[in-house]
Amino acid sequence: MRIIRIPKDRVGALIGKEGETKKFIEERSKVALYIDSEGEVTLDESAAEDPVMGMKVGDIVKAIGRGFSPHRAFRLFDDDEYLDTIDIRDYVGKKTNNVVRMRARIIGSNGKTRRIIEELTGASISIYGSTVSIVANDLQLPIARTAIDMLLRGSEHATVYRYLERCRPQLRMGEMGFA
Secondary structure, eight states: EEEEEEOOOGGGHHHHHHHHHHHHHHHHHHHHHHTTTSEEEEEEEESSSSSHHHHHHHHHHHHHHOOOHHHHHHGGSSSTTEEEEEEEHHOOOHHHHHHHHHHHHOOEEEEHHHHHHHHHHHHHEEEEETTHHHHHHTHHHHHHHHHHHHHHTTOHHHHHHHHHHHHHHHHHHHHHTTT
C-alpha cells in the first residue's frame, strides 16, 4: 500500500468519465486504486504480477495530478518512458507574480514555446500550478529538461529554439535505434 496525494481538481481526471480511466489503469496494471474526494490515492500493489508496475502506476497518478490528460499519462506504461517534474519556485522563489511570469515564458504566446519543445523533442509537457512536468523517453527527457531549464534561467526563446534544432539529429538517430 502506497499513498499519493493529487490536487482535488484532478481527481475527476484520474477517475474518468464513469470511472473508465481508473478502470483502465487497474485492468492494465493489476494495481487497485482507492481514490477519495480530497485527492488521496491509495495504491494496492498486492495483485500486480510485475513489481515495477506499482511504480509505473504511481507515476501515472502523479502525471494526471500534474495536469496531463490520462491519454498522455498512459505513455508511462511503456518501459522507457519517465516522468520528471520541475518546481518553478526553485528558480524564482515563492512570489506568485514571478511564478506566473515564468509559466508564461514556458508556455509562450498562444502556446508556441511549449508546442515547439514538444514537437522538436517528442516529449509531452504539462504546466500546472508552480510545476512543469515532462513525460518522455530517456533520449528526449534530458533535452526537453535542458530547454525548460534554459527558459527558467532567463535564456532568450530564440536561443532555446536553436538548442532544440541542434539536438534534432541526435533525437532522430535515437528514433531509428542508432543511439
